[in-house]
Amino acid sequence: MGDxxxxxxxxxxxxxxxxxxxxxxxxxxxxxxxLNVSDMTVRRDLDALARQGAVEKVHGGAVPVAEATTHEPGFEAKSTLELSAKEDIARAAARMAAPGSAIALAGGTTVFALAQQLVEVPDLTVVTNSVRVADVFHSAQRSMTAVGPAARPGAATVVLTGGVRTPSDTLVGPVADAAIRSLHFDVLFIGVHGISAKAGLSTPNLAESETNRHFVRSARRVVVLADHTKWGTVGLSSFAALEEVDALVTDAGLPAPARGEISERLPELVVAGPSGEVIGG
Known part of the structure; x- marks a missing residue:
């Protein structure tokens, strides 16, 4: 880890x-x-991670928590995980959003990172069930308008679905499902709780799983954003098989055997390195 x-x-x-x-x-x-820090600093960090439910403290250190398939961390807890990997993935995925296209951005912290990269892409129509993602675009547009009448042309049109809010700050349920069913997207960018060869894409939230199914059905192209820790993880409910995915964008931490297995099943695997460059597949 260095200094x-x-x-x-x-x-x-x-x-x-x-x-x-x-x-x-x-x-x-x-x-x-x-980390080149004191023993006390490390113990405070482990205490904080244990309070979040991210690790279990043991004598002299910490081990991973064996999470139930129904456990759903909140947005803030998830936003601290795999920070650099999420940024790499977001930069690489942003190249898949063409100016003037209609895209869907589902919830999650990796898609949130992608939204921050997409504010400069002109003339997007963005449909999202993520309150956080919608705020990214609205904040960008307000800041540009504040500098004067010559605001940036081609600002995104953002449609936020209704629905019931989850711990991940996404809107799900019948209202969200009805809105998504009536629309058609060029590309869906979606994060996942877990992805595996057998279970496909999964989440611990049943209502979110149903909403995600509608997202997948309404998109011409499905792009999954998932850091290497998501491979092999299985949530309570599967909402899509791997065969329904057109591309997976992940980070360099994904092991070679997993890359081979994914490449055999998906049309496109993008492995993102620092600054979002593609370093392999």
Whole structure:
């Protein structure tokens, strides 16, 4: 991990969590050396991660939490995970959104990162069930308008579905489903709780699963954004098979065997490196 003494607490904790998940556990003394911080700082970080339900503290360190298939972390908790991977994925995926197209952005923190990359793409029509994603575009448009009448041309048209709000700040349920069923998208960008060869795309929230099914059915092209930790994870409800996915955008942490298995099943695998460049597939 190198010299990380100046990292913000949330960045440091994201690195710790990545280490826990990648190695299956860490010791406090290992983290103090790798992060170049005090024993007390590491213990505070582990306490914070344990309160979020992200790790389980054990004597001398921490191990991953064995999550139930129904467990759904909130947006804030998920936003601290795999920060750099999400940014890499978002930059690579942004190249798939053509100016003037109609796109759908489903909920999740990786799609939220993508939305921040898309505010400069002209003339998009964006349909989303994510309150956070809609706020990204509205905030960008307000800031451009504030500088004077010569606001940026081609600002996105944003349609926010109705529905019931989930812990991930997405809108789901019959109202959202009805809105999505009536529309047609060039591309759907969707994040997932889990993705696997057998279960396909899955989520712990039953209502969100149904809403996501309608998103998938309404899109000409389905692009999944998922960092390497999502591969092999299975939520309570599957909403799409791998065969329904046109492209997966992931990060360089995805192991070679998984890349091979995915490449055999999907038309396109994009492995994003730093700054969003494609480093393999």
């Amino acid at each position: 990380n003494q100046n990292l913000l607490a949330e960045q440091r904790r994201a690195l710790i969590l990545d280490e826990v998940r990648r190695r299956g556990g860490v010791r406090v003394n290992e983290l103090t050396r790798k």
